[in-house]
Amino acid sequence: MADESISRRGLFMKLGILFNGLVATALAVPIVGFVLSSITRGRSNAYLAWVPLGPVNQFPEGETRLATFKNPNVMPTDGKTVDTSCWVRRVEGDQFQVFAINCAHLGCPVRWFPQSGLFMCPCHGGAYYRDGSRASGPPERGLFEYPHKVENGLITIQAGELPTPGASAALIGKKLPCA
Numbered sequence: 572m573a574d575e576s577i578s579r580r581g582l583f584m585k586l587g588i589l590f591n592g593l594v595a596t597a598l599a600v601p602i603v604g605f606v607l608s609s610i611t612r613g614r615s616n617a618y619l620a621w622v623p624l625g626p627v628n629q630f631p632e633g634e635t636r637l638a639t640f641k642n643p644n645v646m647p648t649d650g651k652t653v654d655t656s657c658w659v660r661r662v663e664g665d666q667f668q669v670f671a672i673n674c675a676h677l678g679c680p681v682r683w684f685p686q687s688g689l690f691m692c693p694c695h696g697g698a699y700y701r702d703g704s705r706a707s708g709p710p711e712r713g714l715f716e717y718p719h720k721v722e723n724g725l726i727t728i729q730a731g732e733l734p735t736p737g738a739s740a741a742l743i744g745k746k747l748p749c750a
């Protein structure tokens with residue numbers, strides 16, 4: 572009887588360990604996948620693509636204009652959300668700045684006011700100078716910029732993910748040598 576009790580206890584112990592192991596594995600797989608995806612995502616540029624904004628003569632020197640492009644990192648079901656806006660500032664000649672439309676605070680779309688020479692955020696009053704640097708309000712930094720290049724009279728930006736204050740923003744804000 573004692574032997575049978577011990578063996579039954581041992582069996583339940585082994586079943587318990589097996590069950591805990593299965594639960595731990597089931598929980599660990601998505602967590603490990605999430606952690607690894609953030610690492611591999613930072614190394615891969617597969618989701619980034621160069622997309623055209625239009626001929627440079629659409630953007631007069633000294634002015635800032637709104638432009639839209641199709642986000643290359645979308646699903647077929649995304650519909651109109653693939654259309655993304657950005658602010659294009661043509662400083663002079665082929666010298667441009669292309670700003671994300673999203674405020675660097677919490678992402679509300681900023682508007683350009685040529686009269687005051689400021690980008691203004693309607694959500695919490697954030698303001699940015701014409702060169703995208705922070706002027707006032709809660710944002711801790713200037714507007715995010717897209718890497719861009721001018722080739723054959725066409726301005727093109729590197730797009731594919733929304734700028735955020737995370738690591739991806741560092742990528743978006745990084746200027747390329749050709750910019």
Ligand code: FES
Nearest residue numbers: 674676677692697
């Ligand atoms: S989201 Fe623009 S100031 Fe807060």
